[in-house]
Every structure is written in C-alpha cells, then in structure tokens.
Amino acid sequence: MSVSIDVTSVTADQYLFAPSPLAELGSALHLLVEPAHHQTQNGWVTAATAGIAPDLMDRILVADYLWRTSRSDMLLPAAPQPTLAAELDVLDALDDEAWVRDALMTSSCGVVPLRDDLASPLVDDVARKIARDRAGARGPRALEFVDQILARPGAARSWIRRLLEDCDSGFFAEAWTRVASRLAADARHKHDLLERHGLEAMLAAVSPALTLTAAGDRIVVDKLQDRTTSASGRGLTFLPSTFSHPHLLVVHAAGRRPVLNYPIPPGLEEPTVSVADIQNRLHALDHPLRLRLIRSILRAPQTTAQLADAWTVSAPEVSRHLAVLKNAGIVTTTRRGRYVLYEIDIARSARLGTDLIEALLR
Structure with missing residues (x-):
C-alpha cells in the first residue's frame, strides 16, 4: 500500500x-x-x-x-x-x-x-x-x-x-x-x-x-x-x-x-518503520505457540531443545516458529559454544504499538 x-x-x-x-x-x-x-x-x-x-x-x-x-x-x-x-x-x-x-x-x-x-x-x-x-x-x-x-x-x-x-x-x-x-x-x-x-x-x-x-x-x-x-x-x-x-x-x-x-524530528527519534515491517511483526504474533515461545524466552535465553521440552513439541516445529519470530525481528540469536540461544529484542518489540500507531497516522 x-x-x-x-x-x-x-x-x-x-x-x-x-x-x-x-x-x-x-x-x-x-x-x-x-x-x-x-x-x-x-x-x-x-x-x-x-x-x-x-x-x-x-x-x-x-x-x-x-x-x-x-x-x-x-x-x-x-x-x-x-x-x-x-x-x-x-x-x-x-x-x-x-x-x-x-x-x-x-x-x-x-x-x-x-x-x-x-x-x-x-x-x-x-x-x-x-x-x-x-x-x-x-x-x-x-x-x-x-x-x-x-x-x-x-x-x-x-x-x-x-x-x-x-x-x-x-x-x-x-x-x-x-x-x-x-x-x-x-x-x-x-x-x-x-x-x-x-x-x-x-x-x-x-x-x-x-x-x-x-x-x-x-x-x-x-x-x-x-x-x-x-x-x-x-x-x-x-x-x-x-x-x-x-x-x-x-x-x-x-x-x-x-x-x-x-x-522534521524535534530530536533523536526511532527510525520510521515501514508498513510491511509492522505487518510482518503482527503476523509473527498471531500464533499461540509463538506467543508461548516468546513467554519462555523473555524469562531467559533458550535453545531450541529447551523450548521443545518446555512446550512438549518437536524441535523442528519450534525451529520453524522461531524462524518466523527471527525474520520479524522479535527474537535474536547468540552462540555459546555449540549452542544457539534465542533472546527477545525487547526494545524493538516494545515499540510495536507505537510503530503501528505512527504508521496508521502517517
């Protein structure tokens, strides 16, 4: 649009x-x-x-x-x-x-x-x-x-x-x-x-x-x-x-x-976010399992195996949903040895409501 x-x-x-x-x-x-x-x-x-x-x-x-x-x-x-x-x-x-x-x-x-x-x-x-x-x-x-x-x-x-x-x-x-x-x-x-x-x-x-x-x-x-x-x-x-x-x-x-x-921004502000980016983040949140994964990751960084055990689902299914969350910028990854840990980008996720309102008002 x-x-x-x-x-x-x-x-x-x-x-x-x-x-x-x-x-x-x-x-x-x-x-x-x-x-x-x-x-x-x-x-x-x-x-x-x-x-x-x-x-x-x-x-x-x-x-x-x-x-x-x-x-x-x-x-x-x-x-x-x-x-x-x-x-x-x-x-x-x-x-x-x-x-x-x-x-x-x-x-x-x-x-x-x-x-x-x-x-x-x-x-x-x-x-x-x-x-x-x-x-x-x-x-x-x-x-x-x-x-x-x-x-x-x-x-x-x-x-x-x-x-x-x-x-x-x-x-x-x-x-x-x-x-x-x-x-x-x-x-x-x-x-x-x-x-x-x-x-x-x-x-x-x-x-x-x-x-x-x-x-x-x-x-x-x-x-x-x-x-x-x-x-x-x-x-x-x-x-x-x-x-x-x-x-x-x-x-x-x-x-x-x-x-x-x-x-003209009055000072240092967050960059303007595209409508497509906001739609991508909203889509990432429209599945109950992805919300459960976010809930776990918010408490502490998690591996795919830990998340699969916590929610009693297969590791491939968890990986598929984590990929959606990562693509939307909601989660990030860090490597510790042979383990890949998923974390929440709290600052970017917290701006979703503000970004949505600004895009609608734009």
Whole structure:
C-alpha cells in the first residue's frame, strides 16, 4: 500500500523546497485539536492552549473540519510564500469553485476515498453529497460548518481568513518566529542534497517512508492507501514541518502539483518503520505457540531443545516458529559454544504499538 508519484519527466529545478507558514499553521491547529496524535509536542500544546482566548479556541473548533481528521488541501500550498498574509492572498485569488473544492475534497491524509472524476461541490451534485455525507459523519457541528460554506462561500471564505489571521496574532506568529529559520535551513539542506547526491539520497533524508523505484520514475510514499498521481509537467513541492510528526501528508489531487509535507524530528527519534515491517511483526504474533515461545524466552535465553521440552513439541516445529519470530525481528540469536540461544529484542518489540500507531497516522 502506497502513494505513487510519477516523476518521469521532472527535472531537478522542478523540485521546490520551502517552508510554508500556512502549512505550519495548519499543523499547529491540528495539534491543538488532536494532541493525542503528537505526544512529543505536549509541552507546546499546553502552553499554546493556556494563552489562546476562549473565543478564538471556540472558532478553531467550529472550523476543525479543515484540520482535525484530515487536512484541507488548501492548507498545503504548492507554491509557498514567505508570509502567511501572502499565502492567504493566493487563496483569495481562487474562484469560489476552486476554493471550495480545495477546502472540502481533501486528498492529503487518505482518510476518505478521493474521487478524481468530480468537480467542485458548488457545481457537482455528487461532490456536494459526498462533502455533506463526510461532514455529517463527523457530527452536526461539522455538517453545519460545511453547509455554511456551500450556501455562502464568499462569507465563509472571509470568516476563515479572519480566523487564520486571528490565530496568527493570537499564538502562531510567536511559534513561527521560533521555527521559521530551522525550516528554511532544512529546505536548503534537502535542495543541496538533491543537487549534489541525486533524488534517491534526498528522499532518504526527507523520510525513510519515501523511496525511489529502481527505474527512477516514481516516488513511493509508504502509507496505508493506494493512490497514484503525477508530477510530470507540474513539479513537486516539499514543505518541512516541526509540528506534523508523525504525519507525512501528500496532496495528490488530480490536476494539482503534488505536495509532500514532511516532519522534521524535534530530536533523536526511532527510525520510521515501514508498513510491511509492522505487518510482518503482527503476523509473527498471531500464533499461540509463538506467543508461548516468546513467554519462555523473555524469562531467559533458550535453545531450541529447551523450548521443545518446555512446550512438549518437536524441535523442528519450534525451529520453524522461531524462524518466523527471527525474520520479524522479535527474537535474536547468540552462540555459546555449540549452542544457539534465542533472546527477545525487547526494545524493538516494545515499540510495536507505537510503530503501528505512527504508521496508521502517517
């Protein structure tokens, strides 16, 4: 499962690396309404929430359809600008149909299926029904918010711009001042990597969840969804973020320049684990005998013969199950003389739950 981006005819100068104040504000708003997704940012969330005026927080919650469960595509600009005001001006230049489409028919998170064959909900009855159904599934407040956008797009656009401006003055400007230079430095670093070492090296530095196919024609994003898009003729934008971990967002709407919004880890962290690796570990745990073997090995390193005696099964059967556990990285082996002892990789096994959640949120 992955998002695949065709880069067959994309030249080096068509890859854009730049921080986006609008994208970072979108990540900050998501943090405020979904703090459980971002345990490493609890300190910032607590401090920011304490300083936000109650009226502003109420309005953030009213509009959270745009940044809670999925991130609105309009919050992830393909052509980032140096200031939030400039990026909001770009949004203002969109006509109502394009603005409503980018606001309501999101592609970046992959939470809901994307329909490439639909126009804007303002003019397409099927798209309108889908937008309202998705909002209704989130509750009456979300449905009322979406209905206001559909009924009075001009007024809704002005209201949302004012909300984002008030968020900027209320809490985000200070945060942006603190992180902007770091984001700009990371963007320059990724650009230099691309120029000096090529696309594959740059992707590896952006995220272990990004790989280049052997043919060099597609970027593969390791996410729990199956989508394809093309950067040919459009190019590809990379937006670094200090607030988005563990999310790796990909705007892949039809006809749009793809955008990758990637997290910069706040410090030394465990490497990103692939979906396939997590599936492998879960499969290794789905047999009762393998769980019994793990139980024994946790208490002390064991040989195949010891495990066979303990659970009254044949040595070949134990060996077969141990091979599955070893292949999944749950057990390791050490040799003592002529004996091979099996041990549990406790640190890696203990991260399974965290790795699973991060992969699902990615």
